[in-house]
Amino acid sequence: MTVPRDSWSTNAGFILAAVGSAVGLGNLWRFAYIASEGGGAAFVALYLVLVLLIGVPLLTAELVIGRRTGQSPIRALTMVGGRGWSWLGIVFVFAGFGILSYYAVIMGWTGRVLVDTLRGAIPADTGAYFGEISVGGDAILFHLAGMALTIAIVTGGVRGGIERVAIILMPILFLLIVGLAVWAATLSGSGPGYAFYLRPQLSEVFRAETLRQAAGQAFFSLSLGMGAILTYASYLRGKGNLPKEGGTIALSDTAVAFVGGLVTFPVIYHFGLQAGVSGSNVGALFIAIPRGFHSMGAAGTVVGAIFFTALYIAALTSAISLLEVVVAAFIDGLGWPRRRSTWVAGTAIALVGIPAALNTNWLGLVDQVVGNVFLIFGGLMTALLVGFVWSRGADEELAEGFPRPRLRRAWLWTLRTVIPVILLVVLYGAIRAIGPAARAVFGGG
Numbered sequence: 184m185t186v187p188r189d190s191w192s193t194n195a196g197f198i199l200a201a202v203g204s205a206v207g208l209g210n211l212w213r214f215a216y217i218a219s220e221g222g223g224a225a226f227v228a229l230y231l232v233l234v235l236l237i238g239v240p241l242l243t244a245e246l247v248i249g250r251r252t253g254q255s256p257i258r259a260l261t262m263v264g265g266r267g268w269s270w271l272g273i274v275f276v277f278a279g280f281g282i283l284s285y286y287a288v289i290m291g292w293t294g295r296v297l298v299d300t301l302r303g304a305i306p307a308d309t310g311a312y313f314g315e316i317s318v319g320g321d322a323i324l325f326h327l328a329g330m331a332l333t334i335a336i337v338t339g340g341v342r343g344g345i346e347r348v349a350i351i352l353m354p355i356l357f358l359l360i361v362g363l364a365v366w367a368a369t370l371s372g373s374g375p376g377y378a379f380y381l382r383p384q385l386s387e388v389f390r391a392e393t394l395r396q397a398a399g400q401a402f403f404s405l406s407l408g409m410g411a412i413l414t415y416a417s418y419l420r421g422k423g424n425l426p427k428e429g430g431t432i433a434l435s436d437t438a439v440a441f442v443g444g445l446v447t448f449p450v451i452y453h454f455g456l457q458a459g460v461s462g463s464n465v466g467a468l469f470i471a472i473p474r475g476f477h478s479m480g481a482a483g484t485v486v487g488a489i490f491f492t493a494l495y496i497a498a499l500t501s502a503i504s505l506l507e508v509v510v511a512a513f514i515d516g517l518g519w520p521r522r523r524s525t526w527v528a529g530t531a532i533a534l535v536g537i538p539a540a541l542n543t544n545w546l547g548l549v550d551q552v553v554g555n556v557f558l559i560f561g562g563l564m565t566a567l568l569v570g571f572v573w574s575r576g577a578d579e580e581l582a583e584g585f586p587r588p589r590l591r592r593a594w595l596w597t598l599r600t601v602i603p604v605i606l607l608v609v610l611y612g613a614i615r616a617i618g619p620a621a622r623a624v625f626g627g628g
């Protein structure tokens with residue numbers, strides 16, 4: 184007996200789930216932080232160019248492969264590229280596995296801070312507090328709880344689990360974030376906060392390091408280069424306009440990232456917490472921001488709860504998509520039912536994530552290797568596969584819902600030229616950045 188393959192019940196459900204995958208922990212902290220370091224408004228402009236020039240064409244490529252094949256990444260890439268490309272699907276599945284293993288740990292910190300905010304149990308010294316909750320038994324506990332929640336949703340299937348959760352949670356998330364941005368605008372420090380975030384510095388934008396940061400951030404934030412969007416697109420039934428859908432996903436994600444900075448920087452400046460925000464450590468999100476809320480008393484409990492609820496929702500809907508990549512591969516590859524696939528994959532990921540809950544430097548290293556290098560490499564290979572190996576089929580599939588031959592040619596041309604050149608440069612920088620991350624774990628100079 185063959186079970187019919189899962190599918191989305193509506194196109195809007197698909198879009199919300201894909202935006203849910205993209206909008207995550209990467210948006211609410213890292214984007215604003217990198218922007219403030221990398222040239223402010225000038226960085227935002229560079230980022231937007233990368234999203235449009237690289238992000239949307241590559242999202243479209245993943246959407247085209249997914250919709251055409253209706254298969255999980257390993258099978259899908261084998262179908263379009265031949266046997267010689269199955270390894271790239273395996274890399275995708277490993278990336279989903281690896282990213283979720285530490286992503287769930289950060290999600291666990293978020294859950295912990297949320298719970299403690301609601302209990303009124305955040306101490307004044309949030310630095311010491313974060314040190315306690317981010318590693319060790321408590322971190323493991325909240326990591327496992329987050330994985331259990333993710334597993335519970337993914338066992339519900341595409342419609343009954345992933346889509347339903349996205350339809351409920353994503354509108355809530357948008358409302359919370361916009362509400363927070365409006366609230367932040369009323370704070371006395373908002374002016375200097377915006378200025379610090381967005382003060383344009385053109386010179387910064389032309390540094391190779393800024394390009395590397397912007398591209399790495401774009402890949403992570405758009406859930407690109409590891410088959411998450413491909414997998415979601417494999418559950419599409421209709422023949423919609425894929426570049427438009429890719430554009431919607433990319434712009435929604437970028438808008439949330441941008442608005443996230445309009446929340447965090449006013450808070451940081453209002454409470455004079457600039458000094459606590461050094462180093463690209465995710466910890467700043469869990470130290471500076473809770474400290475600000477703490478000093479507001481009861482009102483801070485309310486706003487803090489809203490902030491960390493939004494962050495948890497963002498993380499959860501991204502974690503779901505990461506797990507789904509691995510689960511889909513198990514279902515298609517091993518022929519297991521969804522429930523068993525989800526429990527086995529989810530448990531394995533939870534266990535592999537435990538070291539990240541014991542050592543934040545290890546977490547940082549896995550992030551640099553899997554969350555950065557793997558994604559850029561995956562994006563580069565996707566561009567080459569679609570641009571050179573499977574361009575005819577891709578063009579044919581894209582034409583369904585996108586009958587514009589000139590733009591389709593421009594798309595293939597971009598995948599063959601601009602994107603590989605930029606990604607090769609970025610990949611080189613990303614590989615070099617592994618060194619410092621590895622030294623942080625293993626010591627040595």
Ligand code: PHE
Binds near residue numbers: 204206209210407
């Ligand atoms: N896009 C998510 C974020 O910004 C992370 C993610 C990466 C999710 C890759 C899925 C795939 O947090």
